[in-house]
Amino acid sequence: MNAPGPPTGRTGLAAQQSQRVFDTWTAQKDASPLEIVAGQGAFFQTADGARWFDFGSMTWNANLGHGHPGMRQALVNAAERGLLTYPSSVFPDKVRAAELLLEVAPRGLAGGKVFLCLSGAEANENAVKMARLVTGRRKIVYRSRSYHGATLGMLSYSGDPRRKAFDPGLSDGICWDDRYEATAGPGDLESAIQAAGPDSVAAVLLEGVVGANGVFVPPTGYYRQIRQVCDRYGVMFIADEVLSGFGRTGRWFAVDHDGVSPDILTCAKGLTAGYAPGGAVVASGRIARHFDDAVLSCGLTAYAHPLTCAAIVAAITAYRDEGLIRRAARLGDGLRVQLRLLGQKRPYIQETRGLGLLWAIELREGGSGTPPATPARMKALAGNLRQRHLHMHKRDNLIFVAPPLIISDEDLQAGLVALGDALDATWAAPPARPPR
Ligand SMILES: Cc1ncc(COP(=O)(O)O)c(C=O)c1O
Structure with a gap:
């Protein structure tokens, strides 16, 4: 079969690429990579x-x-080692990556554990699964103004307009339309939880500082209010720090502006600073202990991949030492x-x-x-x-x-x-x- 023609205006390698590789989030003819x-x-x-x-x-x-010299060297070293691993393999960079991540994470997560994956969407998917497994509840409260990733699951739990092409998404999502510029707080989060039936709500999934959907910064004390509402109803607080983490907002994590610890923090992007695919779920000690006995039904082939772990160690070291x-x-x-x-x-x-x-x-x-x-x-x-x-x-x-x-x-x-x-x-x- 003939390859599709190159979008107009592209020459050389860009034209060749456009015949074989999709560009994301665009009609192919409109991309100009x-x-x-x-x-x-x-x-x-x-x-x-x-x-x-x-x-x-x-x-x-x-x-x-x-x-970045430290990142390059760390990846060269890891590539030269050429270590092949399976998900529960033991190796030093894996332990060190988790130790460093727990050191820089909000204090309340210090006694917790880390789940290592490849992207922000995956981190959020696994966080939601953990919250459901631990609480035995199903519903996820998400904010209309947010983005949590491009998987069907994560598009279902966001008001990002890009979800429309795939609706209806997963069930059990409760949308909460929060305009904190107007309300100076988490608006009607509490009513949303009450309306859903508090005993059925597993987690609030929150991108506190909205990134790609327009950069909206919550007022001081916002995270504390979210924490209080979640505690009142035994609902887990998942902070999506995929974009806002690792210094992007001037703190390690955006929740640090309020000194608040979520139950689960998800990260990616700055976690490896783009030098390798990487995502992580940082779960509290309480969640970690739950899975001492209960089965953690989460996993992926490239779990804690050696290149990812090497990149995490080098990136956190660079943020800290520099x-x-x-x-x-x-x-x-x-x-x-x-x-x-x-x-x-x-x-x-x-x-x-x-x-x-x-x-x-x-x-x-x-x-x-x-x-x-x-x-x-x-x-x-x-x-x-x-x-x-x-x-x-x-x-x-x-x-x-x-x-x-x-x-x-x-x-x-x-x-x-x-x-x-x-x-x-x-x-x-x-x-x-x-x-x-
Ligand atoms: C806040 C937030 N969460 C999750 C994601 C999804 O991350 P990924 O593209 O690595 O799956 C993004 C991506 O932009 C994001 O900004």
């Missing part, structure tokens, strides 16, 4: 010789930037001011919001009262960002600023200047025609 050939620090290089700012940390995961969590907080304070200044001069910037090195810029067509930036405008902006070699995530009328934690003050500043130029060029041009 970059051929990355190298990287150093907060920059990467493409095959045409251009040097790009990585203002999106690849997929929000390259927290240690590109070409003081990167404090650094993210400091850079984030500066970024807050710089983004405010960026917005002051540009009436089409409706809002900048975030913390640490996780920010969203919300755009509208003109000054106050004008509609959100149109798809045509956002397409023009994407072109202008590309021209200036700025890799940034975009969604609807939002662009995201999420550079690696190792970025220098000067490079952050230079990237923001390039971003300002791209915005100015986009809004100086006559209104673009809608894309066809």
